[in-house]
Amino acid sequence: MSSLRLIDLTLGQFWKGTHRIWKKDKRIAVILGTIFLVCGYYFYQSVTMPVRFLFINKNIDKQCIIPDLDPFDKSIMKYVWSPDPIHCDSLPDLVYVDDAGSLQYNRSAFKVYNVQDIKCSYSPLIRPNNDDYSVTFGDEKFIDIPYQVPTDFFKFRCYTKPEGKMIYETLQESVYVTESMRNSKAFEDPDLSKYSIFMFGIDSTSRLSFIRKLPKTYKYVTETLGAYIFKGYMKVGDNTFPNVVPILTGKLPGTEDLPNPAGTKYNINKLPFVWQNFSREQYATVYAEDYPIVAAFNTDGSGFLEPPTDHYLRPWMLGLRKINFVSDVLKSVLLPFEYKNINLKKTSSLCFGNKPIFTHQINYLKRFVTLYSSKLRFVFSWLVQICHEFVNYLELGDEDFYQFFKFLKDNGHLDNAFLIFFSDHGSRIDDIRNTFVGRIEERMPVVTIAPPQSFKQKYPAAIKNLLDNTRRLTSNFDLHETVNDILTGDFEGKLKFQLNSKRGISLFQPIPESRSCADASIPEHFCACYGSTDISTKEPLVVKASKFAITYLNNLLKKYTHICAELMLLKIHEAQLVSLGLSAQGEEENRWTIYKFFSKPEAEKHKRFLIIFETIPGNAMFEATVDYHVETGMEITDDISRTNKYGNTSICVPEKTLQKYCYCKTMLKQ
Template identity: 30%
Template sequence: MFIPTDKQPMEETEDALSPSSRGFLVMTSGCKIPDLDPMDPAVRKFVEFYANGTRNTTGEEDSDKVPPNCAGKVGPALVESNTTSLYIVTSALEYYNASALEDVNCCYRPFHRVMADPNHYDYSADNNIEYHKLCYPFQEEGSASVGEHEFVRVECRLSSDDTTSPLIYKDFHAFAPVSVAMKRAIESRGNAEMPPLDHRWSILVFGMDAVSRLNFHRQMPRTKKVLEELGAIEFLGYNKVGDNTFPNIVPLMSGMTEDELKKACWPNPQKKLDDCSWLWRQFESKGYLTGLGEDCAWMSTFNYVKVGFLRQPVHFYVRPLVRTSEDEAGHTKRMNAKVCVGPRLSASNIFNYIYKVMNSVSDAAQSFFGLFWVNSLTHDFLNSAGYADEPQVQLLRKIASTGALNRTLLLFLSDHGIRWGSIRETYQGRLEERLPFGFAVIPPSFKERYPSAVANLVRNARKRLTTAFDLHETLKDLLDPEASISSESLARRSKELLKRYGTRGISLFLPIPEGRTCKDAGITPNWCSCHSGEKKIDTEEPMAIAAAGALVDKVNAFLEPYPQCTRRELVAIKSAIISSPPESLLPHPKKKTLQDVSVVVEAAPGGALFEATVRVVPKEDESGLVSLELAVAGTISRINRYGNQSACVDEFHMKLYCFCGS
């Protein structure tokens, strides 16, 4: 069992989260996505690292610039929970004017979801709960086992048998009893048969709203490090397919666009979402236990301006806890979200629940499919993502400690980048909005059994344009991996894929075609992040000449430490091709922005042919004067033989550029 720790060194692998050596995240004949610096000067002025700052005590507690101090506003947690029980935190007693356990009287009051009338329901259908009449007292030692109860409200008073005396503390906790989930599964399937666990893996889809790949790299370095320790595979060309969360989650969980979903099963927002074939229902039919949860009930993916679900959609459904605790104990509202519930982050509702579910299903040796999403910290603010960094690290380590990741494929991703704010007025900000982060952690046992499928996934993640449609097909393959991704099945399906060029959703276990375009992938022009408009330009145009000069200058910069090599000089420009971002990425359509010029040049001495892409970035000074900044994006290729021309150097890469002489 692998448990990442702070003391373990970062493993240097091909998955290392460093900029592409080629200057592009994706560089294929169908799509070119530039690899930009997370701290590029164009966006640096919008970036702050509030999570690493010191606490501001000037009254800005509800500002995004200040780390949320949930306990500081309402008091420390008097009661915490583990996977089965509640217990009093003795170190917090003094704050509540108690010196010993006998000075406080705590009880827990269970509550549960109540289904609305199927014939008469409205937007409140997914919000109905019912409290138990009894409040069960804690034991003398200050703890209480909750049995099969899933959701409880803790009520504490100063020592008294009078339940009408004022509360000194109120809190909410969720639990994940497998026995309750199993009963629901049996009821929905109509029998108690559970398929064998052999060759089946659990799936945990864990997401965070509005975090681009580059903002993840800026704001979540600790999470990044743990993912590297876990051997995570990063998706470099993961492109959103819709504007906000719902139209990006719908393809992930149904394989359809939002419009297709409306035609198939959800005619309007006043209708329940129960009738759609969500992915968790397909896994349930295969004997999986299922889970679903988000940390902001009022604006959650399936409930914002929607009815949501009439019947409980999954076996572990945390919405009753999230909604009730948000209503009764939510505070520290920052724009659209209450980032605190009682003494904890709202996100902790989900982090704690994920851990409890994963621990429970792992102990019970049950297969599990779950989708969990966090909105509160990142929905509205670019720089608040950092506040989730350390809590996510703790979650990942706790899940790893259960051993669950030995049998679980973890998909950690976002839906899109930040959709508003000053950064969106820049080209890079617009590009970031279209490119959310995404990672996959694959268990060693899965890699050993399906090496070809994993090899395809790694290649697609690093070198291809991908979308939520592809992730949907990938997850579907896990319904029956033996039939879908064994070596024989992959060979057959790969051949079939060649006959269906332009297929929208392609499993990442299959080889995605090199020439894939946004249109092929189901990405509308408005959301496409690929550079387009490639056209040849005359080799005598100023842009071509400038790009060729930048290329040769770069070669000579490489050669400076090698005095035995002769400086190169430009002889001729053989070809020049310019490509530009799509119009939708331009913050000011009439103003030029980043362009890439691919040039092939001949350099003397020796008739060397070099090929490279030169990135051209307009820079405007305070007076409005625009100048062009040129830099080689990535590597420079030598595309003709060099024989013994570089025999005087031993360094492999320098042999490509050196001509020995004085």
């Protein structure tokens, strides 16, 4: 009997059995059906997961040549498409939290709920065991609206009068400022010579996917906020934990400064997180993350025994799971169908109530920055659900991210604050990763820094370094040093600095152009740098590239052919091949998958040549960078440089930019 026939019989027997159970007990049938669906999905997912090849970069000790990739390369675009918009519950909120942190009735919603008089209550959400994994609800307390609930998170219910029928229930997120915080000196009189810092992170987002999938946010960040985007930023670890920990602590998991010989979860309660330093300097702090089952510090880490910051969103996320456990479990099954625009229920699994979960998190951040607007603030936000496993979902957050950044600017929150938009890595588990472009961008997460306008005026040297460093090799350790400098105000490098004593260099300081991955502490299997190698000047592609460059020069001089001589190749003096240097060395995860039988990494289709050649007449020496792609042919990168003097040999050309290329015909007669 064939395996497919056996599966058919097994499925048939399962459904017949389920049908018999359904007649007797529908609840058991639902449970069995759910178990079958979940198990079936995880089996399907495990055997169809793309192969993740392990690549090693041979250029780790060479000066880094930053990859220059097209975000819309056709090898990538076949995996890029638009999912359906997120559809959440259409019912409006019966209450809302105002700018002062108080609950208010949404009177316009009373008609929708068909009520005139109601009574409402709250039950505080509590961390009962001093851990990161359990929450419970306190006693229900009836209140009069408006009312400020003395906790950040609570279950909120409303009932009809006099019947007492519950018509509304939600898990409300708020921000409660304690009396001790309100009465603190720093709250009333913050040090305005210092800057707040807002770190807004999104999992699995490369710089290229930022351009592709968040066009509105990208335009606003670059054009309106004047952010600096670091084109040479590379990750130092595989997944979230080893990439976020270096940013927040300056330490790399798995090395001698943060060893883990037992291979168990890291005790993160002992780590020197930067938010502790900000707290000591009287900053108000918040850490918000949206996906508790794969949270940054709870998958590879042990979780926090105490809330790590003044305000901490994880209990609210755990509360969602507690009040809606079945839906939360099914989420991982339903989301892949939604991703393919197959909706098995009316509302998206990305929603809670009438909003996406990431919008609830953004609203939480808005309340925090508003209530602490007179105080220095440190914000660390991390979004996972919208993009961790489904790269095309990212675009569904574009409008919300844009509106959030616009809110920060329009309300003056960025007048004295740095906005850092960042990620941990690009897509790791999608088919896009096994394309040539995909395996590079997976190593190059997005990092942008938008400094306040006042900073640009006060520290022009630091701004120049920021701009220069957007074209240098950078890493998580550099971002860590940058955050430290924002805290200490050391933007001019006045504090003691020894390059060999630390891994990172602040982005406010000049980073050497000669930097290699080894210099930047980027491991060889995460290094995405190109390196150059001397090759024969007689190589056919080198000769072809040189002639292509000369044709390019002659085309630039086309309208001056009556006064400029046609250039011809005399000699190729030097040639270098610029290549990525990534070679496949087996698989990162040795697991069985169907793709093992026919999947292989896409070959490198792109080559870059650095060529120094001599032309006649005039014996001009030129240096050109020529890109060659097996499908699209050759292209000149940047300007062709003249490397020897040309004196008066081009004086006949009126355009100054062309004088270095032209050899005047009048010179031929001399």
